[in-house]
Amino acid sequence: MLYRLFPLICLCFASFPSMGIGTTHAAEKPNVLLISIDDLNDWVGCLGGHPQAKTPNIDRLAGMGTLFDNAHCQSPVCNPSRASMMTGRYPHTTGIYFLSPDLKQAPALEGVKTLPEVFAANGYKTMASGKIFHTGDKRFFQEYQPSGGFGPRPEKKISQPHGHPLWDWGVYPEDDDQMPDMKAAKWAVKQLETNHDKPFFMGVGFYRPHVPMYAPQKWFDMHPLKDIQLPLVREDDRDDLSQYAIDLTNLMHVSPTHDWVTEAGQWEHAVQSYLASVTFADHCVGMVLDALQSSEYADNTIVVLFSDHGFHLGEKQRWAKRSLWEDGTRVPLIVSAPGFAAGQTTKPPAELVDVFPTLLHLAGLPEDAALEGNSLVPLMKDPQQTWTHPAVTSFGLGNFSIRSTRYRFIQYHDGSRELYDLRKDPHEWTNLAANPEYEAIVSEHAAFLPANQHPVLPGESTGHNAYAAANANAKIEE
Secondary structure (H helix, E strand, O other): OHHHHOOOOOOOHHHHHHOOOOOOOOOOOOEEEEEEEOOOOOOOOOOOOOOOOOOHHHHHHHHHOEEEOOEEOOOOOHHHHHHHHHHOOOHHHHOOOOOOOOHHHOHHHOOOOOHHHHHHHOOOEEEEEEOOOOOOHHHOOOEEEOOOOOOOOOOOOOOOOOOOOOOOEEEOOOOHHHOHHHHHHHHHHHHHOOOOOOOEEEEEEEOOOOOOEEEOHHHHHOOOHHHOOOOOOOOOOOOOOOHHHHHHOOOOOOOOOHHHHHHOOOHHHHHHHHHHHHHHHHHHHHHHHHHHHOOOOOOOEEEEEEEOOOOEEOHHHOEEOOOOOHHHHEOOEEEEOOOOOOOEEEOOOEEHHHHHHHHHHHHOOOOOOOOOOOOOHHHHHOOOOOOOOOEEEEOOOOOEEEEOOOEEEEEOOOOOEEEEEOOOOOOOOOOOOOOHHHHHHHHHHHOOOOOOOOOOOOOOOHHHHHHHHHHHHOOOOO
16 A cells, blocks of 8 residues: 555654655655645545545545545635635635636736745746646646546537536546546656656646546446435525525526426436546546555655535535535545655644645745645644634635634625534534524634635626626625
8 A cells, every 4th residue: 555655653844854755866855746636525435425435546545644624625616716725825815706817817916926836946847737727737837738628528418408518417438548637647657657857746637527527437337326325405405594695606607406407307317427527536546646656756755635626416406616515615635745644634624725835834845924824734743733723715705604623604795694513414404693502603703704805806707697696686786
């Protein structure tokens, strides 16, 4: 097993960056392998989000390092989530809340170096394939290999005949080698078989299970349709939500409605397709981990695996991302690094914005006081320690979720609120915000709402449209 190659002895962490463990290059700095999986929620074996999830390789990586069991994105949308993580700034600092604009168009980010650019400035060779940023990855890496994006796609959609061209699911194509993620995995394997004369920062970005939820037949065979278990959904789940919360997460969205999915008899098939796509992506992760295990870089490489946001498959009677509930914000986050114990799980909240300062810390690079996240290294040293930093997620100006170890607090732009006790109510079925017994808990979490919020930067996207529609219904003027 790969985790056996990582030292389990107690090392003096302060001296780690100068030790040059295990490479033939006498490199003093550890390599970094950053693995991204697009639209992957907690349907992962080690996170327990779905009982039929088959992710042996992600689970293996969790066994090699630290699993952040309560990790959350900064925005439940690809572009702002990745822009936040790769710049170390919250969306409410940059104004990038939705699929547009590009981070280079944000005045608040002018002159800001992204994560790979900082590593390049510190002597690293930076390279990537697939989706690490939302678009334009080539701008940020010294070497970049496109993998093929969301393709290939059939001439006609398979399961959802109407709507957005990417919103579809089913068996396609015939062979794994036609899948962009397989191309990215093979590229990464080749890089790990290559002798590099510098420490490297390598990004490998997989597109599945992002729609279209296509994968070859063998991955569907691992999840037989007749055996599929659907998410638990209550018909009255939205009765204790404000109209604004319902509008924000349903109006002007491009995903199919839950009514259509159920009436068309497609719920089981869509869940099967998501599970099959996850298992395929996990296989690609395994190829990369196997290559790392057999390489000269095995014992001197930091590995970080993350997803950019969660995903609904019927929960809260909706589909896709763009929500401030647990299904929309919770993400896999695993960090494995030389000198740290293997097989750890930590429960305090972690954020994707924390990855930037964590990697600087682990690699022994200079700290950056402008970064808004927190290094997760203390939790890697002691997973049980007290942690006072909640996870803050936004979806447009005025819409925030504050996730602590036990609770989720949500405040919307119209002033409506939600509070859930995740220990007693993991499905977030009971909104406690108006319960007098929880007034102190509400106040405690509300104290973390950002005092300053950057206005929404202009753009054309589903998020912009949904946000505008919800505000219009609530008669909120921007």
